[in-house]
Amino acid sequence: MPISPNQADLPRYLLVEQEKIEAIGRRYGLDFFPVVFQMLSYDQMNEIAAYGGFPNRYPHWRFGMEYERLSKSYEYGLSKIYEMVINNNPSYAYLLEGNSLTDQKLVMCHVLGHVDFFKNNFSFRSTDLDAGEPITDPVRKRGGEYDPNRRWIDKMANHGAAVRRIVDRYGIARVEQFVDTCLSLENLVDPWSRFVRRRRDEVVEEEPTAVEVPRLRSKDYMEEFINPEEYIEEQKKKIEEAREKKKGRHPASREQDVLLFLIENAPLERWERALLSIVRDEAYYFAPQMETKIMNEGWASYWHSKMMTSDVCDWSEIVDYAENNAGVMVTSGGRLNPYKLGVELYRSVEDRWNRGQFGPEWEDCNDLDQKRHWDLRLGLGQQKIFEVRALYNDVTFIDEFLTEDFALEHQLFSFGWSNRNERFEIDSREFKNVKERLLSQLTNFGNPFIYVEDANFENRGELLLVHDHRGVDLRGDYANETLAALVRIWRRPVNLATLSDGKKTLLRFDGKEHSSRADAP
Amino acid sequence: MSLKIDQDHSRFRAIVRGKIRQNLRRYISQGELIGRKGKDLVSIPIPQIDIPRFVYGDKQRGGVGQGKGDVGDPVGGQEQEGDDGQGHAGQDAGEHNLEVDVTLDELADILGEELELPAIENKGKNRIVSAKDRYTGIRRVGPDSLKHFKRTYKEALRRSVASGVYNPKDPIIVPQHDDRRFRSWKEDVEPVANAVIIYMMDVSGSMGDEQKEIVRIESFWIDTWLRRQYQGLESRYIIHDAVAREVDRDTFFRTRESGGTMISSAYKLCGQLIDQHYPSSEWNIYPFHFSDGDNWSMDDTLSCIELLKTDILTRVNMFAYGQVESPYGSGQFVKDLREHFSEDERVVTSEIRDRDAIVGSIKDFLGKGK
Numbered sequence: 001m002p003i004s005p006n007q008a009d010l011p012r013y014l015l016v017e018q019e020k021i022e023a024i025g026r027r028y029g030l031d032f033f034p035v036v037f038q039m040l041s042y043d044q045m046n047e048i049a050a051y052g053g054f055p056n057r058y059p060h061w062r063f064g065m066e067y068e069r070l071s072k073s074y075e076y077g078l079s080k081i082y083e084m085v086i087n088n089n090p091s092y093a094y095l096l097e098g099n100s101l102t103d104q105k106l107v108m109c110h111v112l113g114h115v116d117f118f119k120n121n122f123s124f125r126s127t128d129l130d131a132g133e134p135i136t137d138p139v140r141k142r143g144g145e146y147d148p149n150r151r152w153i154d155k156m157a158n159h160g161a162a163v164r165r166i167v168d169r170y171g172i173a174r175v176e177q178f179v180d181t182c183l184s185l186e187n188l189v190d191p192w193s194r195f196v197r198r199r200r201d202e203v204v205e206e207e208p209t210a211v212e213v214p215r216l217r218s219k220d221y222m223e224e225f226i227n228p229e230e231y232i233e234e235q236k237k238k239i240e241e242a243r244e245k246k247k248g249r250h251p252a253s254r255e256q257d258v259l260l261f262l263i264e265n266a267p268l269e270r271w272e273r274a275l276l277s278i279v280r281d282e283a284y285y286f287a288p289q290m291e292t293k294i295m296n297e298g299w300a301s302y303w304h305s306k307m308m309t310s311d312v313c314d315w316s317e318i319v320d321y322a323e324n325n326a327g328v329m330v331t332s333g334g335r336l337n338p339y340k341l342g343v344e345l346y347r348s349v350e351d352r353w354n355r356g357q358f359g360p361e362w363e364d365c366n367d368l369d370q371k372r373h374w375d376l377r378l379g380l381g382q383q384k385i386f387e388v389r390a391l392y393n394d395v396t397f398i399d400e401f402l403t404e405d406f407a408l409e410h411q412l413f414s415f416g417w418s419n420r421n422e423r424f425e426i427d428s429r430e431f432k433n434v435k436e437r438l439l440s441q442l443t444n445f446g447n448p449f450i451y452v453e454d455a456n457f458e459n460r461g462e463l464l465l466v467h468d469h470r471g472v473d474l475r476g477d478y479a480n481e482t483l484a485a486l487v488r489i490w491r492r493p494v495n496l497a498t499l500s501d502g503k504k505t506l507l508r509f510d511g512k513e514h515s516s517r518a519d520a521p
Numbered sequence: 522m523s524l525k526i527d528q529d530h531s532r533f534r535a536i537v538r539g540k541i542r543q544n545l546r547r548y549i550s551q552g553e554l555i556g557r558k559g560k561d562l563v564s565i566p567i568p569q570i571d572i573p574r575f576v577y578g579d580k581q582r583g584g585v586g587q588g589k590g591d592v593g594d595p596v597g598g599q600e601q602e603g604d605d606g607q608g609h610a611g612q613d614a615g616e617h618n619l620e621v622d623v624t625l626d627e628l629a630d631i632l633g634e635e636l637e638l639p640a641i642e643n644k645g646k647n648r649i650v651s652a653k654d655r656y657t658g659i660r661r662v663g664p665d666s667l668k669h670f671k672r673t674y675k676e677a678l679r680r681s682v683a684s685g686v687y688n689p690k691d692p693i694i695v696p697q698h699d700d701r702r703f704r705s706w707k708e709d710v711e712p713v714a715n716a717v718i719i720y721m722m723d724v725s726g727s728m729g730d731e732q733k734e735i736v737r738i739e740s741f742w743i744d745t746w747l748r749r750q751y752q753g754l755e756s757r758y759i760i761h762d763a764v765a766r767e768v769d770r771d772t773f774f775r776t777r778e779s780g781g782t783m784i785s786s787a788y789k790l791c792g793q794l795i796d797q798h799y800p801s802s803e804w805n806i807y808p809f810h811f812s813d814g815d816n817w818s819m820d821d822t823l824s825c826i827e828l829l830k831t832d833i834l835t836r837v838n839m840f841a842y843g844q845v846e847s848p849y850g851s852g853q854f855v856k857d858l859r860e861h862f863s864e865d866e867r868v869v870t871s872e873i874r875d876r877d878a879i880v881g882s883i884k885d886f887l888g889k890g891k
Contacts, residue, residue: 047526056525061536064529065570176532183572315683319675331587341587415596416583424596427583438585448575472577481573 010037014095017105024311025112029386030303032115034090037108041097045081046070048094052286053086054156058163058278059172060179083107087118087127087289089150102317106324109307113300119146120390121295123288126194127152134197152285159278166271178272182279184485187447188258189283191291211239254451254466259283261452266489276489290445294394298342301328305343344410349388349401350381394442402438404431440470448474453497463490467498474498483509536570629749654706663703672702716751716805718743719794721787723812725762726779727849735845735873736811737774742883743809751805757794761787763817767794783817784854785824792832801836808833809841814852822854826861834867841886842870
């Protein structure tokens with residue numbers, strides 16, 4: 001289904017609605033890319049949704065799997081996709097044929113919220129195709145109208161064409177198998193790499209400079225007590241040893257972008273390298289969306305609810321709207337709903353900044369009654385939430401604005417696996433635990449931290465990865481399979497240093513056998 | 522219009538069926554065919570293949586939820602994102618099984634659709650007719666007992682919002698006469714057909730727990746399907762080793778004997794049951810027999826075949842034999858049956874290697890519309 005840039009296939013009455021809604025959005029200060037709405041039948045919707053929103057992707061069975069899941073859920077009446085919008089400039093959004101007009105309006109309002117978010121939230125700057133690397137100041141507005149190149153629809157289609165060419169040459173079975181291997185490693189990326197200069201230009205040290213041990217400041221007569229000579233010597237030795245160890249080490253320091261490291265260093269054929277690069281590019285495209293799921297959905301929900309209830313709906317629609325909205329916001333079965341959590345957090349921020357409930361005076365106030373009636377009538381709420389939508393991602397958003405009162409009001413709890421009862425149980429309602437759990441779940445998209453440590457492990461050309469263990473073990477069988485995928489790419493044995501049940505463990509796969517030993521480096 | 526996704530979809534199906542990429546089959550989440558039965562909650566398996574990655578182990582992980590409950594209370598299922606269908610097409614790894622509320626009738630329809638099962642041809646015993654009311658519509662008049670509370674409330678809410686009476690601080694809605702909505706019904710006339718399934722199972726020593734589990738799952742689906750086709754379906758259960766006896770459903774799946782195997786004993790008992798209770802002029806009869814294919818002797822097998830020919834086949838809609846593979850059974854019996862009945866459409870045989878083969882075997886059994 002070709003996407004046409006004109007909006008001819010959108011019925012006129014919807015175009016009129018779109019214009020109205022966009023005018024309302026602008027009045028509220030929303031700042032969005034142009035939006036192209038397309039009307040789709042449900043099987044087209046399922047197809048495009050299966051392809052992650054893009055009408056053209058490379059061929060792969062997992063899209064077929066997603067399609068089956070979506071179309072079955074639809075046929076059995078479990079769920080249907082109301083809307084979909086892709087981060088592209090202009091942004092494309094899809095409406096489902098046969099929805100009521102109220103629903104379509106709701107979707108349009110919701111989409112505007114998303115597109116405003118795509119354009120203004122800093123993390124999406126990493127999807128600007130015309131940005132030079134790295135983007136060290138993602139907040140700064142570039143001069144004039146910000147109109148970046150985000151033609152990802154084209155880029156994805158180009159990926160599709162490239163993969164199809166490779167398929168013609170090497171056959172679908174071989175290509176798909178390699179793509180599976182790449183997908184096994186898809187989450188081994190460095191979400192911040194677009195914003196930080198990770199690799200310093202290597203300063204080639206001809207003569208190693210003398211080792212200088214930093215000293216604590218002291219008065220002359222205290223010097224030998226504060227910086228005792230033996231200690232300084234000891235430190236000097238340590239630094240020299242570390243330097244010696246690092247000599248000729250590759251990579252110079254551990255790297256989180258395992259995919260990039262493999263693209264640059266693994267002995268791949270040209271077509272394999274091309275596929276791996278495509279998988280990596282697309283992983284980075286989707287990263288900001290995963291990083292801001294709660295914020296993004298919350299923002300879109302905030303705006304659809306504001307615009308629908310104050311401007312768009314007339315009385316005959318409001319009840320239908322409310323019923324539908326309730327369906328989106330529902331939190332049943334104890335599950336956290338990102339739409340609900342997000343929108344409530346924005347509302348709480350807005351309310352607090354309207355009433356001046358922030359800053360040291362507020363924090364220091366211990367009088368509950370005074371706090372309850374605290375209202376400085378600052379009216380900063382709107383300004384604040386626009387600022388928040390630009391400068392935060394889910395982790396910082398939750399960290400800064402999820403307060404104890406909020407957790408209490410919304411009955412948040414943390415849960416864990418109970419070995420005794422063999423089920424998931426609520427384990428705490430303590431604010432500290434809940435927040436920590438939520439944050440750790442969002443950190444690094446809930447993926448473990450894995451780094452490339454050494455490309456010449458034990459001087460045998462083996463790859464050594466290190467898992468930065470933060471309290472949770474890796475899933476063993478999956479770790480072994482992933483090591484196998486790495487071996488297919490690295491073509492030498494691959495090792496992973498991790499902790500298992502609190503003990504250091506080195507997992508190894510040599511192409512034939514999996515082994516694990518205790519003396520992890 | 523053919524969709525681009527079709528190619529990707531058919532490759533996915535081929536992987537699931539094990540035609541290509543055998544190595545991926547390991548990751549298919551085995552949709553347990555019966556999730557939780559009871560309260561009509563049944564899980565529908567939609568196979569998902571999970572590409573292995575470095576991920577956290579499940580059990581140490583936990584998560585954050587929202588709602589009522591004390592410390593120590595169970596949480597419904599694993600942490601999952603509210604998949605309400607709205608929002609971005611997720612890039613998140615797929616949830617595994619979908620577990621869904623469906624009634625058994627719907628489930629049967631889904632099964633029928635999935636396996637392209639034909640509706641069963643009734644044996645023409647539809648003399649008895651029954652009328653049944655189905656509540657399908659809404660109307661504005663009706664008895665109070667049929668008042669549709671939710672629709673009435675919605676109408677009342679709509680009216681009070683429109684007329685400006687609605688007060689969000691005190692959201693009391695008082696329905697008026699015009700707001701009332703009632704369920705309405707229409708009458709469906711259905712022919713009544715009687716049907717009975719006679720399950721027979723070999724419980725000799727060579728049938729292990731796994732084999733019985735397979736029979737249990739398979740018979741659940743057969744039950745569900747036939748129940749959809751016939752109102753008032755009866756089931757009878759016969760177990761046998763060297764001798765056969767009739768038992769209740771529970772015993773049927775639990776019993777394990779250690780004796781030898783004489784299949785003819787079961788067929789004899791089956792014939793007697795039909796004689797005594799199910800005259801073939803009034804009943805659609807479905808004997809299903811499951812065993813691992815080991816029989817005591819060739820003589821006994823021959824007498825089975827004789828029994829089938831003379832006593833059973835003349836009176837039933839079809840005779841189904843499912844052979845579950847077990848490490849002990851020789852698997853000879855299915856070959857014998859096929860040899861003697863290859864021409865006979867009324868005898869359906871199926872070999873069930875493992876759990877994955879259940880679906881195919883259901884299709885074997887029910888695919889003929891008998």
